[in-house]
Structures are given as C-alpha cells and as structure tokens.
Amino acid sequence: MEYGQISKQIMEFQKLTFTNCFNAVVLLQDQATSVMSRTVQQNTWLPEQGQKMIQSWVDTCRQERERFRTFVDDGFSYVETCFSIEKPVRKTAKKAKAVKKKKVAKAKKQSRKF
Secondary structure (H helix, E strand, O other): OOHHHHHHHHHHHHHHHHHHHHHHHHHHHHHHHHHHHHHHHHOOOOOHHHHHHHHHHHHHHHHHHHHHHHHHHHHHHHHHHHHHOOOOOOOOHHHHHHHHHHHHHHHHHHHHHO
C-alpha cells in the first residue's frame, strides 16, 4: 500500500471521528439549551432583561460552534487537496526493463562500430 493512500485513509478517519464527536457535542449542547430555556421560561423571578441576555449567550455559543465547525472543515478540505495533488507517474518495471535493454543494445552497436 502506498504511503499517500495510508495517509489519506488516516485523514478520512480523523475527519469522520471529528464529525461524530462534534455531532455528539451539538446534541448535548442543544439538550442543555432546551432544558435551560424551559427553566428560564417557568421562573417568573428572572427579569425580561436577564432572559434576553441568556438567549443572546445561547445564540452566541451556537454561532461560534458553527464557526469552529467551518474552520475545521476548511482545514480538512485543505489537507484533502494536498493529498489529491497527482504525482508524476512512474514507469512500470516492464517499461523500465525494456528501456534498459534498448540502451544496452544501442551501446553494444556503438561499441562494435569502433
């Protein structure tokens, strides 16, 4: 197996792992937000301004979470482009042997002339 292919598979595994972990964190945060939102709405002692501040905090956390996700996805995309750059194709063993035989034959012909 080629080293580039192994590296690409490792990177894909890391991307999948990140996606799954991130989705788990999103579910956890959304559940916590839901519980906190219901608690705040049921408590009459919290002023309207406090409720707006809490909602603003929740929205900011959600926006930053998505911004972080975008940064990580951009990083994975960059790495994928690095792995997708094609390398020059190497000659196969048969072609290399054929070329070598031709060179040897040519050298023999030239040595016979002298």
